[in-house]
Amino acid sequence: MFEPKIVCFLCKWCTYAGADLAGTSRLEYAPNGVNIRIMCSSRVDPEHILWAFDRGADGVFVGGCHPGDCHYQDGNYKTLRRIELFQRVLKQFGLENGRLRLEWVSAAEGRKFAQLMDEFTEQIRALGPIKLGSRKGGQDGGSTKKEETS
Amino acid sequence: MKRIGVFVCGCGINIAKTVDVKKVVEEIGHYPGVVYATDYQYMCSDPGQKMIQEAIEREHLDGIIVAACSPTLHEFTFRRASEAVGLNPYQCEIANIREQCSWVHQDKEIATAKAIKITKSIIEKERLNDSLSPISVFMTRRALVIGGGIAGIQAALDIADSGYEVILVEKEPSIGGHMAQLSETFPTLDCSQCILTPKMVEISHHPKIKLLAYSEVVNVGGYVGNFNVKILKKPRYVKEDLCNNCGECFKVCPVVVPNEFERGLGSRYAIYIPFPQAVPSICTIDADACLGLFPLACNKCKEVCEPNAVDYDMKPEIIEETVGAIVVATGYDLLPSEELKEYGNGRNPDIIDGLHFERLLSASGPTQGVIRRPSDGKVPKEVVFVQCAGSRDPEKHLPYCSKFCCMYTAKHALLYKHRVPDGQPYIFYIDVRTAGKGYEEFYHRVSEQEGVVYLRGKVSKIFQDGDGLMVWGVDTLTGKKVEITADMVVLATGAVPAEGSKKLFANLKLACDENGFLSEAHPKLRPVESLTPGFFLAGAAQGPRDIPETVAQAGGAASKVIGMFSQEMLLHDPIVAVVDENLCSGCKICISACPYDAREFDEEKNIVRVNELLCEGCGACVAACPSGATQQQNITDDQIREMVKVVLGE
Numbered sequence: 001m002f003e004p005k006i007v008c009f010l011c012k013w014c015t016y017a018g019a020d021l022a023g024t025s026r027l028e029y030a031p032n033g034v035n036i037r038i039m040c041s042s043r044v045d046p047e048h049i050l051w052a053f054d055r056g057a058d059g060v061f062v063g064g065c066h067p068g069d070c071h072y073q074d075g076n077y078k079t080l081r082r083i084e085l086f087q088r089v090l091k092q093f094g095l096e097n098g099r100l101r102l103e104w105v106s107a108a109e110g111r112k113f114a115q116l117m118d119e120f121t122e123q124i125r126a127l128g129p130i131k132l133g134s135r136k137g138g139q140d141g142g143s144t145k146k147e148e149t150s
Numbered sequence: 151m152k153r154i155g156v157f158v159c160g161c162g163i164n165i166a167k168t169v170d171v172k173k174v175v176e177e178i179g180h181y182p183g184v185v186y187a188t189d190y191q192y193m194c195s196d197p198g199q200k201m202i203q204e205a206i207e208r209e210h211l212d213g214i215i216v217a218a219c220s221p222t223l224h225e226f227t228f229r230r231a232s233e234a235v236g237l238n239p240y241q242c243e244i245a246n247i248r249e250q251c252s253w254v255h256q257d258k259e260i261a262t263a264k265a266i267k268i269t270k271s272i273i274e275k276e277r278l279n280d281s282l283s284p285i286s287v288f289m290t291r292r293a294l295v296i297g298g299g300i301a302g303i304q305a306a307l308d309i310a311d312s313g314y315e316v317i318l319v320e321k322e323p324s325i326g327g328h329m330a331q332l333s334e335t336f337p338t339l340d341c342s343q344c345i346l347t348p349k350m351v352e353i354s355h356h357p358k359i360k361l362l363a364y365s366e367v368v369n370v371g372g373y374v375g376n377f378n379v380k381i382l383k384k385p386r387y388v389k390e391d392l393c394n395n396c397g398e399c400f401k402v403c404p405v406v407v408p409n410e411f412e413r414g415l416g417s418r419y420a421i422y423i424p425f426p427q428a429v430p431s432i433c434t435i436d437a438d439a440c441l442g443l444f445p446l447a448c449n450k451c452k453e454v455c456e457p458n459a460v461d462y463d464m465k466p467e468i469i470e471e472t473v474g475a476i477v478v479a480t481g482y483d484l485l486p487s488e489e490l491k492e493y494g495n496g497r498n499p500d501i502i503d504g505l506h507f508e509r510l511l512s513a514s515g516p517t518q519g520v521i522r523r524p525s526d527g528k529v530p531k532e533v534v535f536v537q538c539a540g541s542r543d544p545e546k547h548l549p550y551c552s553k554f555c556c557m558y559t560a561k562h563a564l565l566y567k568h569r570v571p572d573g574q575p576y577i578f579y580i581d582v583r584t585a586g587k588g589y590e591e592f593y594h595r596v597s598e599q600e601g602v603v604y605l606r607g608k609v610s611k612i613f614q615d616g617d618g619l620m621v622w623g624v625d626t627l628t629g630k631k632v633e634i635t636a637d638m639v640v641l642a643t644g645a646v647p648a649e650g651s652k653k654l655f656a657n658l659k660l661a662c663d664e665n666g667f668l669s670e671a672h673p674k675l676r677p678v679e680s681l682t683p684g685f686f687l688a689g690a691a692q693g694p695r696d697i698p699e700t701v702a703q704a705g706g707a708a709s710k711v712i713g714m715f716s717q718e719m720l721l722h723d724p725i726v727a728v729v730d731e732n733l734c735s736g737c738k739i740c741i742s743a744c745p746y747d748a749r750e751f752d753e754e755k756n757i758v759r760v761n762e763l764l765c766e767g768c769g770a771c772v773a774a775c776p777s778g779a780t781q782q783q784n785i786t787d788d789q790i791r792e793m794v795k796v797v798l799g800e
Contacts, residue, residue: 043772
């Protein structure tokens with residue numbers, strides 16, 4: 001079975017804490033995502049997402065606080081705007097929009113985080129490996145793909 | 151290259167059960183830069199910490215990674231342990247292999263592989279970490295309290311009693327807020343003014359408190375410890391230092407207008423004090439009503455004013471102050487009855503709200519405590535009280551519960567019954583909420599012993615019917631429609647943030663909830679602090695609450711301020727944004743991305759600078775910078791890139 005590689009950028013205050021709660025609540029979920037803790041979802045530069053895809057990620061997940069709950073007043077609104085715009089750019093690169101997902105998960109939503117991880121993994125699994133000719137500077141990632149698909 | 155040590159915790163079996171810690175140690179031990187790796191059952195225990203400290207010294211480590219539980223739990227513990235043996239605390243990082251790995255995955259092989267990946271990604275971060283130290287900030291040990299209701303009064307007194315200076319700003323001519331308008335307080339029925347006025351007087355005499363009444367905060371600049379505040383002092387047209395409140399001017403003033411303090415049920419002159427116990431005890435001329443100001447046509451009060459306090463040429467004044475902390479206690483207003491179409495739009499004089507009724511009950515009110523209905527002065531024999539008027543109604547009005555209305559309605563009905571023994575009070579309610587000390591007992595007394603009729607149901611419509619008011623409602627317990635011809639209706643309207651707070655909160659850049667009340671830093675654990683450092687919350691500005699809760703919270707906010715002021719210096723987290731002057735093109739995109747105004751344009755050098763005291767370290771500007779000139783300390787783009795690589799298995 002195709003095991004997608006997923007990079008998750010989680011804001012420290014809400015989604016990372018939500019992921020911690022999923023752990024405290026012992027909720028089992030798909031292991032495909034690995035989390036990178038940032039202070040705010042607005043720290044995510046579209047370039048970071050490109051790096052991830054370039055290096056072999058099949059999906060990128062960005063988690064922030066619910067609108068109105070941002071620890072930094074309105075960082076998540078900036079993230080929303082950036083991700084929405086960036087989805088269009090990704091499309092032009094030939095990447096399906098389903099490969100990048102922005103979600104709001106609060107520190108109290110451990111169950112939601114676990115569900116999202118399962119759901120997103122399945123979503124990427126359904127999309128399959130990225131079908132691009134070659135990845136620039138990402139031969140490792142590319143070759144892994146071939147092995148996995150074969 | 152940095153010498154890195156990795157310490158893998160088994161957390162009893164919490165981690166070791168699904169993550170093969172020995173294997174993690176073995177694999178990480180061969181990772182570039184790692185000179186020492188080991189595991190232990192409980193890293194956070196004293197022996198565990200000691201082991202880490204010894205390894206730091208013995209192996210001359212430049213950085214350590216503790217692969218254990220979430221950094222939320224023990225990052226502080228391990229950083230403190232590192233610091234104790236001379237390793238900069240910012241060279242200690244936590245790899246979260248418990249909450250985000252061992253507890254959520256069952257397959258040991260998968261969990262072990264993931265734990266290794268997580269640990270490697272944190273090693274990559276640590277490799278590029280700089281040694282940082284907290285930024286120390288000098289602070290002004292003087293507090294600003296905005297709002298002079300019971301919350302602001304209590305906070306100001308508590309801070310001032312600890313020896314720190316306080317500036318108390320109140321927008322109305324007198325402090326006291328809504329509590330000064332109340333007749334008696336539930337559940338003890340002690341007189342509101344009797345318990346409040348001593349505190350008001352204390353404010354006016356306190357050597358550490360500077361009271362600026364009839365003033366408004368118009369701008370706040372700066373940052374925690376060093377706020378620059380601009381306060382607009384509105385002209386009273388009466389010199390504060392000269393007026394002795396003799397009252398001679400009231401006798402000659404020809405203009406009579408409704409008194410706001412009496413909610414329009416009583417009247418006052420154009421020159422007035424809102425109520426006899428007002429603090430400061432000084433007259434104010436209502437510029438909109440006075441004949442003498444523009445153009446000078448009357449002059450009567452000036453003629454009789456013996457101390458010569460009246461000054462028609464007084465101008466608004468801007469006062470600038472520096473303070474270190476700000477307590478926001480701007481309180482609430484009642485939802486205007488005008489918004490309640492089904493209950494007469496606020497146009498019928500005999501449909502009043504709770505504060506109107508308080509004034510009718512008050513011995514110092516417009517009727518000297520005799521309950522008379524506003525339209526014709528008749529003593530009402532049938533009074534309907536409507537709870538949740540505009541509350542708990544997400545479709546049309548306020549979605550939330552205003553918390554104190556159940557209790558004040560019970561009090562109103564009881565006091566009415568005491569004043570008009572042959573009268574009949576009815577209370578329509580959805581639920582009766584009595585969570586407070588002695589509240590349930592009070593409610594039982596009112597509902598069982600005092601002849602008050604409680605009807606469970608909502609009132610659908612109220613309209614004029616001859617001399618009285620027809621109230622249509624439903625009793626959901628009997629399932630029957632109820633029609634009552636009442637002489638007067640009292641609406642327990644919900645509380646909304648005080649008028650003008652939306653503008654003020656936007657000005658102060660304070661986060662609010664969807665209803666416009668101030669948001670706390672954490673709903674459970676930091677209830678009196680704002681997310682913006684240096685701001686503290688007291689009273690109903692944060693959400694509807696009763697007097698005891700407000701006083702407790704104001705004391706809490708004050709103690710937070712006192713705690714802050716008692717530190718030698720303020721410490722600020724150094725995870726801030728920095729600008730590489732050589733790369734910055736001065737495009738200013740980052741300035742608009744910053745929610746804290748921490749970025750300033752340097753005209754001379756054509757670059758943007760960061761005020762690191764204002765920067766809270768969100769990183770929004772870093773993502774916005776098109777040239778990579780801005781980086782966030784210890785969460786740089788390089789670090790993120792390396793982490794991404796490792797996560798993807800390179």
